[in-house]
Amino acid sequence: MKNNRLFQFIVVFLTVILLCGCWDIKDINKRTIPLVLGISKTNGGEYKVTLQIPVLKNESQVSKVVTGTGETITSALGKIRTNSENAIDYTQIRLIVVQNHLAHNQKEFTNIVKFLMGSEEIPSRSLMAITDENVEGVLSSINDKLGVHASSIYDFFNKGADWAPEIFSTPVWEVYRSLFSSTKDIAVPLIRSGRNTVLIFEGSDILKKGEIMDRLKPEEIQLIRVLQNKNEKGKIESLGFASIMVSNSSIRLKPSLNNDKPSLSSNLNIKINVLERNDGVTNKKIMEELERIIEERFFHILKRMQESHTDIFGFGQEFQQLISYNELKNWRDEYFPDLKVNFEVEVNME
C-alpha cells in the first residue's frame, strides 16, 4: 500500500514536470513589450507593421520603432518576432494606429479589425486610432519630445473624461461590434504627431460597418458623447462674450413611432459654471446663447448624418422595443433619414 502511494506520487510529480511546458516561460525582462502597433501598406501592396517598443536601459531614448513587412499582418508580425533579440510579447499592446489609406478601404479595414479581434495575443481592449500621417512618423515622434515616457502615447487616450472630454477612446471590440450593428455606428479618433506634445487630436472618423462616412471636429464629437449618455463634465465652451465650463450633464430620450415615421424627443440638461464674462453680460444671455449654439450644432450634425445614412448617435438603440428585429436591420436606410428629433437644451447655472 505504501509503495503504491509512492508510485502514485512519482507519476503525478513527473506528469507535472514533463507536461507543464514550463521551459517556454520567459521572465518579463526577457520579453520585449511593444505598446503601440501601427498598421499600414507599402506601395507594393504588402502590409507594413510598426511596433513602438519601450527601451528600458537607455535614459536618453524612451522607445524604439521596429518595422516588418509581409503579405499578411500575421506574417509581418512573425518576421519581427524572428528578427527580434528577445521574445516579443504582444499582450501589452494598448493602441493600434491604422494608416488612413488602409482605413478608407472598407474591405481592408474590416479584415484588420477581424484579425485583431481574432488574435489571441493582441488584447481586444486595446484602443484604435486612425492617422493621416505616416504611421512610422507618428510612433517615432515620441523620441524627440521632452518629459515623456514610453507609455505616453497610450496615456494620451487615458486622461479621463473630466480632463479631456473630447477624446474618444474606442477599443477594438467596440469597432468589431459596430461591424455587425444595424443601429449604432462608431467614431474612431484621428491623431497626428504634434510639435511639442506627442500627439494632437484632430477629431474622429465616423465608421459605418467598417466604412468611413464622415469626419467630425473635436467639438462635434463632444456632443455625440453627451447624446450617448456619457458625461460632458469638464468641457470648456467659449461663447465670444463669456467662457463657461460644463459641470454636469444628463440626457433623456423618448422614442415614438407614428405611421412608421420615427420621432424622438430629447431633453438635454446641462449645468454650467461661468468662468469669465464681459461686462454687462447677464446669466440669461449666456444660457440662451449656449442653448442656441448646442442646438444649432446638433441639427447640423444630424443633417449630415441623415444624408449619409449613418447613425452615430445610436438613436436606433432607442427604437428596439418599437421596431421588430428584422425591420430594425434597415434602420439606417429606411427609418433614420426620416427621423424627427425634438431636441431641447436646458441650461442651468450652478
Add this chain to the structure above:
Amino acid sequence: MRNKIVKELETTFSNQGDFFIEEELVDKTTIFLMGFKTLVDLPKSKLYIQQIEDSSRSAKALFMNLSNRINVNTEQLIEGILEGNLVIVSLDGKQNAVVNPFIQNLRSSVSEPKNESPIQSSTDAFGDDINTNVGMIRKRLTTTSLCHCSYQVGELEKRKLSMLYIEGRTPNALIEKVEQQLKGIKNDIETIDELNLQFGKRRFSPVSHLFATELPISAIHALKRNKIVLFLDNCPFALVFPNLLWDMLFSINDRNFPFILSFMLRFFRVIGLVATLILPALYVALVSVNPEVFKLDLALFVAKSREGIPLTAFLETIAMVVLVDLILEAIVRLPKSVGPAITMVGGIILGQAMVEAKLVSNLLVIVITAVVIASSSVIGMQNSLYIRLLKYPILILASLFGILGVCTGFIFTIIYLASLTSDDIPYMTFRIKKEGEIK
C-alpha cells in the same frame, strides 16, 4: 547493623552518587534517613524531624506524626525516594515512613512568557512544575465543574500528565476518546510531538493536534470554549486539544480592546496568513508566466527593475525565501548576544549587497520582507512555521502554471487543511459544541 530493607535500598541505589543513608538517634533507637541529596534539603529536614520528635512520645508516634504513608513495602519506598521524598526506616526495619521533606528548590518562580508577548494583559506564564500550572488555572477558574484527571505515562520514566476540562461543557464523547488515547500511551513522552502522535496519525502533517500556549488566560479561554487542556510535567506550556485554524487568528487578548480594534487586529492576521502563502508565488507567476496581467506602467516598472538579473524569477525567489528562513532559524539558535549581529549582517546582505550586485531585483526584496513580516503576525510560533512551509508548494505550482497555479495551490492548501480532523473535530471548525447542545 543495617537491616534487610536498608540494605536492599542501598543496593538499588548503589550507582547513585547523591544517594545518602544517615543514621539518627531518636528516643534511644536508631533510625535511618534515606533520599537524594540533590532533591532533599537534609539539614532542614533533620531539624524538622527533631522538632516532631520532641512532641512525640515514642518512635512509633514519631512515624505516625511525620507522614501518613507509613509501613509501606519496599517498592513504594523506592518510588518515594525517586519522587524526591525522604524515607525513614527504623533500626529493626519493621517501621518505615515516606516523609515529604524540605526540598531543594529547583524550580524558577512564575515568570513572564518567553514565546508570546501579550499586550494589556496578565503577564504570568506557565512554569515547569505541573502542580503550579494546574494551580494557576484553578486560581483563575474557581468552579467545581473544572475537572482534573492525572495520569502517569511512559515506560522508562513515569511522566505526569494532567487533563483539565469543564464538566458539562466539553463533550463527553471527546473526553472519553482523549482519556482512552492517554491511557493507551505505551512509550515515553519526551516532546510535545510525541504526545501529538498519540491523537492519531499525522506524521507527515505540519499541523499539530495540540496548540501550545504559555498564557493561563488563553488556556482558560480554551476550557471555556469546550476544549481540553493538557499539562505535561516539566513542560511550561498548556497544550490545548484540539488545535483549530482560528486559534492562529483569534486570541482572547485581542478582546481587551474594543471590538472594532480587535476586528482590525484579526483582519491583519488574516491578511498576513494569505500574504505569506501567496505573495512569493504571485511574484513568480506575474513576473515570469503571466506578465500580461500587469497594468502597463507596472509591467514596464517591473521589467526595468529586473533588467540584467541573471537568475530566473523562480530561482531568485526560492533562493531568497530559503535564505530568509535560514536567517530566522539562525536567530533562534544563536545566543542573545550574537543574534542582533546576524540580523544586521543578514539585513545588509539581503537588502543592499544582493540588489547592488544585481543578483535579485529590488522588488523581490520588498516582497520577501513583506512575507517575513506577514508570517510573524499569526499567533503561535508553530503556526507561523507551518504556514512558512505551506508557501513552498504554492510557489512551485506558480512557477509552472502562473496565476492558475497560484489559485489551484491555494485551493488545494485549503482543501488539505479542511480535511484534517482531530478526534472527529474538523480543523476548520469555528467552535466546538457544548455537551448536549444539538445545534
